Amino acid sequence: MPRTALRICPLCEATCGLTLTIEGTAVTGARGDREDIFSRGFICPKGAAFGALDADPDRLRTPLVRRDGRLQEATWDEAFDAIAAAVPTLTARYGPQCAGVVLGNPNTHTMAGALYPPLLLKALATRNLFTASTLDQMPKHVSSGLLFGDPFAIPVPDLDRTDFLLLIGANPVDSNGSLCTAPDFPGRLKALRARGGTLVVVDPRRTRTARLADRHLAPRPGSDALLLAALAHTLLAEKLTDPGRLTEHTEGIGELSEALRAFTPEEVAPACDLGADEIRQLARDLAAAPTAAVYARIGSCTVAHGTLASWLVDVLNILTGNLDRPGGALFPLSATAPAPRPAAPGRGFALGRWASRVSGHPEVKGELPMAALAEEIETPGEGQIRVVIAVAANPVLSAPDGDRLDRALSGLDFMISVDPYLNETSRHAHVVLPPPPPAQSAHFDFAFNGFAVRNQARYSPPAIPLEEGRMDECEIHARLILAVSGRHGGDPRAVDEAVIADTLARAAADPRSPLSGTDPQTWARMLAGRNGPERRLDMMLRLGPYDLILEDLRHDPHGVDLGPLASRLPGLLKTRSGRIELLPEPIAADLPRLRGALADRPAALVLVGRRHLRSNNSWLHNVPSLTGGSNRCTLHVHPDDAGRLGLADGGRARITADGGSLEVPVEVTDTIRAGVVSLPHGWGHDRPGTRLGAAAVVPGANVNQLLDGSRLDPLSGTAVLNGFPVELAPLP
Numbered sequence: 001m002p003r004t005a006l007r008i009c010p011l012c013e014a015t016c017g018l019t020l021t022i023e024g025t026a027v028t029g030a031r032g033d034r035e036d037i038f039s040r041g042f043i044c045p046k047g048a049a050f051g052a053l054d055a056d057p058d059r060l061r062t063p064l065v066r067r068d069g070r071l072q073e074a075t076w077d078e079a080f081d082a083i084a085a086a087v088p089t090l091t092a093r094y095g096p097q098c099a100g101v102v103l104g105n106p107n108t109h110t111m112a113g114a115l116y117p118p119l120l121l122k123a124l125a126t127r128n129l130f131t132a133s134t135l136d137q138m139p140k141h142v143s144s145g146l147l148f149g150d151p152f153a154i155p156v157p158d159l160d161r162t163d164f165l166l167l168i169g170a171n172p173v174d175s176n177g178s179l180c181t182a183p184d185f186p187g188r189l190k191a192l193r194a195r196g197g198t199l200v201v202v203d204p205r206r207t208r209t210a211r212l213a214d215r216h217l218a219p220r221p222g223s224d225a226l227l228l229a230a231l232a233h234t235l236l237a238e239k240l241t242d243p244g245r246l247t248e249h250t251e252g253i254g255e256l257s258e259a260l261r262a263f264t265p266e267e268v269a270p271a272c273d274l275g276a277d278e279i280r281q282l283a284r285d286l287a288a289a290p291t292a293a294v295y296a297r298i299g300s301c302t303v304a305h306g307t308l309a310s311w312l313v314d315v316l317n318i319l320t321g322n323l324d325r326p327g328g329a330l331f332p333l334s335a336t337a338p339a340p341r342p343a344a345p346g347r348g349f350a351l352g353r354w355a356s357r358v359s360g361h362p363e364v365k366g367e368l369p370m371a372a373l374a375e376e377i378e379t380p381g382e383g384q385i386r387v388v389i390a391v392a393a394n395p396v397l398s399a400p401d402g403d404r405l406d407r408a409l410s411g412l413d414f415m416i417s418v419d420p421y422l423n424e425t426s427r428h429a430h431v432v433l434p435p436p437p438p439a440q441s442a443h444f445d446f447a448f449n450g451f452a453v454r455n456q457a458r459y460s461p462p463a464i465p466l467e468e469g470r471m472d473e474c475e476i477h478a479r480l481i482l483a484v485s486g487r488h489g490g491d492p493r494a495v496d497e498a499v500i501a502d503t504l505a506r507a508a509a510d511p512r513s514p515l516s517g518t519d520p521q522t523w524a525r526m527l528a529g530r531n532g533p534e535r536r537l538d539m540m541l542r543l544g545p546y547d548l549i550l551e552d553l554r555h556d557p558h559g560v561d562l563g564p565l566a567s568r569l570p571g572l573l574k575t576r577s578g579r580i581e582l583l584p585e586p587i588a589a590d591l592p593r594l595r596g597a598l599a600d601r602p603a604a605l606v607l608v609g610r611r612h613l614r615s616n617n618s619w620l621h622n623v624p625s626l627t628g629g630s631n632r633c634t635l636h637v638h639p640d641d642a643g644r645l646g647l648a649d650g651g652r653a654r655i656t657a658d659g660g661s662l663e664v665p666v667e668v669t670d671t672i673r674a675g676v677v678s679l680p681h682g683w684g685h686d687r688p689g690t691r692l693g694a695a696a697v698v699p700g701a702n703v704n705q706l707l708d709g710s711r712l713d714p715l716s717g718t719a720v721l722n723g724f725p726v727e728l729a730p731l732p
Helices: 050-054 076-094 105-109 111-115 117-124 138-148 185-194 224-237 244-249 253-259 265-272 276-288 306-319 370-378 402-410 473-484 493-509 520-526 532-543 550-555 585-597 639-645 693-697
Strands: 003-008 017-023 026-032 064-067 070-073 099-103 129-131 164-168 198-202 215-217 293-296 387-391 414-418 431-433 454-457 560-564 606-608 635-637 652-657 660-668 676-678 727-731
Touching (some): 017 050, 026 050, 076 387, 076 431, 099 117, 099 370, 105 111, 111 473, 111 532, 117 473, 129 370, 138 585, 164 224, 164 276, 164 306, 185 198, 215 276, 224 253, 224 265, 224 306, 414 473, 532 550, 635 639, 639 727
Parallel strands (some): 099 387, 198 215, 414 431
Antiparallel strands (some): 003 017, 652 660, 652 727
16 A cells, blocks of 8 residues: 655755655655645645656666776675775875865755765865855855854845845746745745735846746846945945944944945946946835845856855845844754854854965865866876765766866776766766665755744655665765775764764863753763764754754654744854954955956857756756756757847757857747857766766756866855856857
């Protein structure tokens, strides 16, 4: 008889609750969990395809080990034996900096990905960390770090209570939201308008989100920071600012007017290709709204001035008094976050504590730019990366110049991939460690609860018992840590128990902790859980802000509602001053570069990416039900540009940029503004040696191959993936 089980969807940031139908050991259906306290039954096509993804025949079932140049199936013991024989020897010979760790986006969607990578980095003692953040949201981490002293203190729009929402470079109807965890984002936008609120969307494409808007502005791509600076200038010049209670917690408001003096609407309008009156009116409307929130995402992050744009978003929220108040932009409080403490100065946030070996890119949040990975592998000398451990990462498709990285990875002394697929990156590994399907894994959203538009906590135990021959993903990570650190053969449970002992000892020694002066071993004995990861989750809940324990989440499988977002300032500030530092020195130093952009002559044609509801980067192209239809790798071209260049709908074109050229099918559409073309990210499944049968049928083109990796936002090291110049020519 079929049975049902609850599961939080791990396929995007919305974290919707699913009700799975299970027959035997197979997921045969998935629908929205109507009783889920956060998603209330909402589901998108990705969640509905959960069973197809779970049962994908191309998912690896056993480890692979390279023998005589070929990857062959192996036992788990053989796989970890190979790692233990290679990695400690190489790090002893060449030093710890010969190892690099690469973390992909799916890593954030698993419990293992949240709990173990910091321990892996510590075990390796390497500073060579590369993650998807420098292909996505790192500018927001940097701006938050500089403003608030904490790179994870990222405010989210209070979608359910705001009166005015300004979305910039974001398409949440298709992406389901990003750095803003909100199931049924489309429904929340419709509810905003239904209650009399206003939605303004700024995007060079008339996206499905833009079609819901009261007002859609289509500026030139890459000009978001200039537009935001002009909005802030107008607020200051016309005395429309009203920070309210934020004034006593903010420094630098007086200096901001001078810093933004050059960015008048008239000066900015030509670069943005918007009218000065249009810009000025938007600033006035923002100031006049009873409550308002400004939210920007990947379109404003992966551009030349991504950090300045991210900073200016919060400047606008601060100047209008909408930061940290209901209806504005608020800071979520996750159930596993440290319990709030009295306001006090902190350590602050620093950039460039070290630099990359070859090009000297400054470290940001402990990371180096993903765009620098290939040169760090290729370039001989002390500190050359010879070992790569890639966790749920496919940078050959997601990073600039995948061809170069492809060649670099093939020359490594040793590579490990923790990945369920043999994809464009993992095909180079010497050992591939495949996690089980998601239905066989427990789930808790450590990361995304920190960006949720309502505080809540939900836990999903495995819906299906672990299949014989599989290894739990958390155990894979624990054994990997032991193998690379010379402790191969040790009990993997010891990895988690060491974390528990250390965490509780520090809490007991902290006079501000509720555990102060108590016996940490007593607390350790109180922890519940069937394994180390559950015990660690129970510990984090107990040390968190809501007096929760794991049993509470087990008792309420649809989730525990912890209430709407609430004001948290000044308690969360960790700047050295203990205040919001509105004009930090690195930002002030980068503003002349933005002023220089006022005089730039725009390229005739620039490219932007695009998202699709049935896709998520390079993940899901091997699920047939999620490809085809409108989810295709086509080049969107405006009719005026198509006519000027001799391009036909359904024809083909050659597109050329810094890193090379691609041949792509053309789709002529007026949903994109003239002077802009769009090609989606994550495609290019045409390399030999992969096992992605469905994706290889319609491989698409890798848009990031158009880039050579030289275009970066200097403050965050984020690759410029949007708004870069291209040339187009028709093909026969």
